[in-house]
Amino acid sequence: GIQVEQSPPDLILQEGANSTLRCNFSDSVNNLQWFHQNPWGQLINLFYIPSGTKQNGRLSATTVATERYSLLYISSSQTTDSGVYFCAVSYGNKLVFGAGTILRVKS
Amino acid sequence: KAGVTQTPRYLIKTRGQQVTLSCSPISGHRSVSWYQQTPGQGLQFLFEYFSETQRNKGNFPGRFSGRQFSNSRSEMNVSTLELGDSALYLCASSLAPSGGNEQFFGPGTRLTVL
Numbered sequence: 001g002i003q004v005e006q007s008p009p010d011l012i013l014q015e016g017a018n019s020t021l022r023c024n025f026s027d028s029v030n031n032l033q034w035f036h037q038n039p040w041g042q043l044i045n046l047f048y049i050p051s052g053t054k055q056n057g058r059l060s061a062t063t064v065a066t067e068r069y070s071l072l073y074i075s076s077s078q079t080t081d082s083g084v085y086f087c088a089v090s091y092g093n094k095l096v097f098g099a100g101t102i103l104r105v106k107s
Numbered sequence: 108k109a110g111v112t113q114t115p116r117y118l119i120k121t122r123g124q125q126v127t128l129s130c131s132p133i134s135g136h137r138s139v140s141w142y143q144q145t146p147g148q149g150l151q152f153l154f155e156y157f158s159e160t161q162r163n164k165g166n167f168p169g170r171f172s173g174r175q176f177s178n179s180r181s182e183m184n185v186s187t188l189e190l191g192d193s194a195l196y197l198c199a200s201s202l203a204p205s206g207g208n209e210q211f212f213g214p215g216t217r218l219t220v221l
Contacts, residue, residue, distance in 0.1 A: 030207035
């Protein structure tokens with residue numbers, strides 16, 4: 001099956017810093033989504049991005065489907081950005097998730 | 108528009124018991140998928156239902172089953188609970204079968220098996 005790898009596994013930032021999270025996948029996919037898991041466990045949709053670039057406030061994402069990777073950019077990080085970020089690819093009628101990146105933003 | 112709802116939010120059971128979890132999708136969404144999240148295995152796909160039919164099933168034993176009703180609400184059942192079934196169970200809804208369609212997740216049901 002498909003492999004989805006996220007890097008880095010852990011990231012500690014000072015408030016106000018910028019960061020880039022990466023998602024690599026091993027096969028062609030129908031779609032890709034980025035999620036933020038809040039402290040209560042709910043997955044919050046960030047981006048639905050099969051290809052190209054999208055921006056939403058301080059967050060943006062780029063997927064290069066031909067090269068099988070996606071990047072999530074977080075600018076001017078805030079403590080509320082802390083949590084786990086997952087990318088998930090749509091493959092064979094299901095979402096396959098990466099292991100996540102744990103982000104800690106310190107004030 | 109209301110989001111995906113799941114009930115109950117927390118559940119404690121003992122080994123050998125069975126449990127039923129419920130998921131109501133976003134209004135108008137007809138596809139419901141279920142995922143299990145554990146610290147060791149991460150997020151894993153359980154099954155997907157669309158128009159009351161199971162379309163896809165993950166690599167889980169037969170103790171895990173589900174169904175979907177005509178109003179698109181879905182239930183999953185786990186029989187003969189084992190300690191390893193302790194997990195966060197998440198359901199997701201999408202407009203159409205999930206392949207390629209954006210999925211939206213509920214808050215999850217946290218199951219503890221003692």
